[in-house]
Amino acid sequence: MSRHGTSPGFDTDVLVVGAGPTGLALGTALAREGRRVVVVDKEERTRDTSRAVVVHARTLEVLDWLGVAARLVDLGIRVRRFTVRDRDRVLMPIMFDRVPSAYPYALMVPQHVTEAVLTDRLAASGVEVLRPWELASVTQDDDGVLARCTAGRTIRASFVVGCDGMHSTVREEAGIALEGGKYAEEFVLADIKVSGGVPRSQAVLYLSPAGLLFVAPLPAGLHRVVGSASDAPGAIDRDFVQHLLDARGPRRDRARVERVDRSSRFHIHHRLAARYHQGRLVVAGDAAHVHSPAGGQGMNVGIVDAAALAAVLDAILDGAPLGLLDEYEAARRPVARQVIALTDRLTRLAVVDPRLRTTRNALIGAAAHVPIIPRRLARRLSGVVYRDTLATETTPVGGPVR
Structure with a gap:
């Protein structure tokens, strides 16, 4: 009762x-x-x-209130730095360790x-x-x-x-x-075992001329890879993921795919009730x-x-x-x-259209030199900007859950 x-x-x-x-x-x-x-x-x-x-700072505050944050943190990887790159060149670093929270990082789990x-x-x-x-x-x-x-x-x-x-x-x-629609592009996702090239300490969004590729560390020595790929084969195999990394990822230190544990393909929707x-x-x-x-x-x-x-x-x-x-x-x-x-x-x-990618990357690089831009982006992605000051009886750490 x-x-x-x-x-x-x-x-x-x-x-x-x-x-x-x-x-x-x-x-x-x-x-x-x-x-x-x-x-x-x-x-x-x-x-x-x-x-x-990804479990962000504001969510971890709520999960702390529910009594599960500590266990989840023990099972994940703390990522304090997210970078946007054009192959090896860093366009914009986004630092989560400056987010005002007891959890100044993005937890990969x-x-x-x-x-x-x-x-x-x-x-x-x-x-x-x-x-x-x-x-x-x-x-x-x-x-x-x-x-x-x-x-x-x-x-x-x-x-x-x-x-x-x-x-x-x-x-x-x-x-x-449920109002909205979906993007025309198709995306692929894979959890892989990889050696070299990609870091274990940060998540990276590669915006190369060949297309986008997101790479982030996961527990058990794996990495999550997500990329746009309208020409993906029926099965997302090791050779295809290797092709994505070779064409869009790091150049100086080649990332070598050892195996693919899980994979899928999907379209992205944008809808609101x-x-x-x-x-x-x-x-x-x-x-x-x-x-x-x-x-x-x-x-x-x-x-x-x-x-x-x-x-x-x-x-x-x-x-x-x-x-x-x-x-x-x-x-x-x-x-x-x-x-x-x-x-x-x-x-x-x-x-963005391939013809505009060089210009896009230049603009991102220029924006990175305005400190408030990456700082605000980190706070928004972390969710802390959505805290409210109105107190309620049921209030997780860091403010109510508005």
């Missing part, structure tokens, strides 16, 4: 649909406040495929590790993820929501939160549009906003969404008006809009 209790006739206070980082963080935050929460996911088990790998840490924390609160439970439909009234899942399962909840990605069933059931809730149906994370992986923002924004939403739902369940959800939307939707705008600019800059 929660410290607040649950309304008669309800199975739970909050049903969370989707057990990615956003859903797990929301479930953990609600359980921390003594709320009854059910988390369901349609997958039989968590995936260990290559997805997000695979998403499935972040999910495992959050899952363990959730389980320690007495909440297990129900798998495979797929949401089929919902019906809401003034008091709550009846959720119908596969195999005839039903759950009655005060609120249902969709943390179920870009193709969110919760968002579709709520009739909320028209609303963040409809009555007692709420969306967060990728169900609410989808954008370019430039700067590693997606998972981070979703986790902070979760902490902000948990505080709002806790207050409503304690008797605050339902309209408080409008404040969640007013606080978090503009952040997502700003992140989409930033990542859109970074993406378009990275995939």
Whole structure:
């Protein structure tokens, strides 16, 4: 039983649909406040495929409040320097060690590790993820929501939160549009074992005349590689990744690909939900906003969404008006809009017409000599610029989670 209790006739206070980082963080935050929460996911088990790998400073502050930051930091690699380069030439250094936070770095750690840490924390609160439970439909009234899942399962909840990605069933059931589009370029992603050339101490965005290539260190001696590649083969093999590094990466010290552990190809979307809730149906994370992986923002924004939403739902369940959800939307939707705008600019800059790449690189190099530009970019990417000064009862270290 929660410290607040649950309304008669309800199975739970909050049903969370989707057990990615956003859903797990929301479930953990609600359980921390003594709320009854059910988390369901349609997958039989968590995936260990290559997805997000960057956890930024503001997100680590929130994860510290949830009691998992220290463990996650132990499992990742702290990157204090991010550089934009044209092959061997540094165009702009971006220093995270100057970010005003207890976590002055970007933590490189695979998403499935972040999910495992959050899952363990959730389980320690007495909440297990129900798998495979797929949401089929919902019906809401003034008091709550009846959720119908596969195999005839039903759950009655005060609120249902969709943390179920870009193709969110919760968002579709709520009739909320996801507005935007996608970029024409195709991208490839690979986690590789590589020797020489690329550093273990920093992440690098190579903006060479041949195209973009992002390379960052991962635990277990691996590196994450992401590049634009409209001519990629069906299977992203070692030879193809070697070709990308030879054409776009370091020249003086050639990076040699030893093996490819995981790979995928993808298109990038830029979309924003028209609303963040409809009555007692709420969306967060990728169900609410989808954008370019430039700067590693997606998972981070979703986790902070979760902490902000948990505080709002806790207050409503304690008797605050339902309209408080409008404040969640007013606080978090503009952040997502700003992140989409930033990542859109970074993406378009990275995939600029080949005839303009020399000029682009010269402009980036010139901008680096204006100290405030890389400093502001580091603070924005780290997420600390989105802190709010309005105090709430549920307040992670470094300010509330707006």
